[in-house]
Amino acid sequence: MNAYKVERWTRQSVFFSAAVGALLLVLAVGPLVFPPGITDRLTTLFIYIILAAMWNALAGYGGLVSIGQQLFIGLGGYALIRISNAGVPMFPALILAIVIIALVALPIGELMLRLRGGEFAIGMWVLAELAHFSINLDPLIQGETGTSLLALNAFTPGARRADIYWMGLALMILLLGTLFVLLRGKIGASIQAIRDDEIAAASVGVKVQNGKRVMFVLAAGGCAAAGVLNLATTISYQPHAFFGIQWTAYMLFMALVGGLGTFEGPIIGAILFFSMETFFGATGVLYLIGLGVVALGFALFIPRGIWGEVEARFGVRLLPVGYFLKMVEGEKVK
């Protein structure tokens, strides 16, 4: 007689999770051994990975396609400027800014989650533009001129670079870890049910609104973290650079190309995007055309994205967020 076994940890995923742990350990000592250029670039990579994972949490798992996530990137940067200007020391200010924007996202979510599909997507963009113009009115920001995070100049270049790197790494681990735990927990199952069919999920008792709310706040906090980190690395706060629609284009690219609705996909998408930017960014217009062509190609021919395709073809799952059902011979079951 045949029996079935539910597996979460496959041999692959055990091995791969261990490898990820080891890689993170290596990254943790990064600033001590890497030359400054690499430390700096890796911080940018962490920001991209956070952005891709957060957009994926929202669209891939929550089924909420937003083209206004730059709202939280811009607000995160703005909060940091304001808090730092009030005299709060730099690193507490970084954390405080993220927490405040995540809290601000709660009422925004209550309002926006009443909208659905295209209405939600456009609504978020409208909100982002609205926030952009409102912040321009702040005399500290001086319209589009913006201002700079001068408090950071108090640190020596080396210490600042290393601290922001560690901050980026820690936030990336924290945010992706939170998403991982959420997806494995009760809420993960309900969110994936919502993604597959919202009405059907509601009909079998899934608390749809609750699941969406959690994803919305997580993605908002994550994007705020990316905004705060971006400001800490660039120092200049120019509103139109932080509230620019290009952020959404980047997030969309990374999540779509990597594989929407998979945990690993957006990370791969972020690494791919980052590599393209590093190697081809200097070619200007050609680079942008290339990005567009790649995105189009994926949308037309590989709609599941890189990881979605790999997962479907080979049944591999490197990080155990789902379950495998395995058939085993009766006598082997103990």
Place this chain on the structure above:
Amino acid sequence: MSIKGRNIVVKDKSFLNAVSAKTLSRRRFAAVSGAGAAAVALSGRAYGQSMAMSSPDTMLKVGFVSPRTGALGAFGQADGFVLDQTRQKLAQGLTVGGKTYSVTILDRDTQSDPARSSQLTKDLINNENVDLVLATSTPEVVNPASDACEASGVPCLSTVVPWEAWYFGRGAKPGQPSPFKWTYHFSFGGKQFAIGYLSAWDHGGVATNHKLAVMDPGDADGMAIRNNLNPVLAKAGYTITDPGPYQDGTTDYSSQIAQFKAAGCQLFNTFPIPPDFIAFWRQAAQQGLTRQMKIVQSAKFGLFPSDLEALGSLGYNILSTAYWHKVFPYKSPITGMNGIALCDAYEKATGTQWQQQLGASQSLLDAGFAALQGATDPKDKAAVAKSLSTLNVITQVGRVDFTSGPVPNVATTVLINCQWVKAHSGPYKLDYLVIENAADPNVPVQHKMRPYR
């Protein structure tokens, strides 16, 4: 650069080992082997560059950051030419205190993106180990570059951003000591606009009823002009009709046009982004406003011939101040050329009409290399910053003097009011002629101002 860098993305470990044994410090090798192939592949470009960095202490590296493509591309159009000329002149090296240094200028295109400007500047600092960063044209390019330098303790000199937008726009507060130790800026400011405007309007020989229409957008430049320039103009005897700030990108200007017509304004002053002015001015022509105008003054729109060409005959006789003009009498200490020689060389080499950024970019190089030459040790960043703080030289645009600026870290340069007129001869459609020289009497006046209509 990137081709060299890509060689490093090699999975073959023996290659890495061979390279590392020769040219890498142990620390860097540890980093590479520690991060593994993934990290090496990711940062290949950066890594490749730092590997090539075997910078001896007789080599000076200067970064040049400007917008060559994208929305601000018109500013960077002439930079390639200016850089080529300077590179040729400095091919034999730069002599400082009896020692000759070889010179490498690394130019970077920000693609008009502030984030990219910051990234490229950090790349120049971290991977190229530049001794000085030069940045030019608009706050979108210059402010992030200056910030990256300030934070990294690398000297930076910049130009072509109204100095208030550079100084206060980066968080400095009026009346407080300057928060900047490494970054210096020379450019015009609000005061220079007032000098050029009033000189032409009051003494240019075109009689008006002193009724001034203003169109200032709600962006940073527009607000600064509304708050700082308009009161000066009102005090000088102009009655201002101001319909209030409008958003950049507005497409319908009927209400403002009606207001100006009702007030009978004969002067017009504006600070728009170029596409907005083109939309506004076409509507003004359709609705009859342009017919009553005697003097039309624009800033931001009207810097480059391409702006005016888009407007056709409606663009004739518009005034726009120049931060540099081909008749400026000053010679670049690097190339030894005066403005006319520079513009002739440019037009001959490119077949494109000269434009004012030519002189500004050249003067940035002039001032930058003068600062390196004036430093006790040009390889010492603190010495270069100190040299910048007391810099006082003649460049292509005229005198750049940091000992007498309005605030520390800033030197002001002049604005001269000029008029765009239909060209009588020559290959180009329009001429850009000097009509007054109140700010610098050494600049010859070329032309008597004509009324707009």
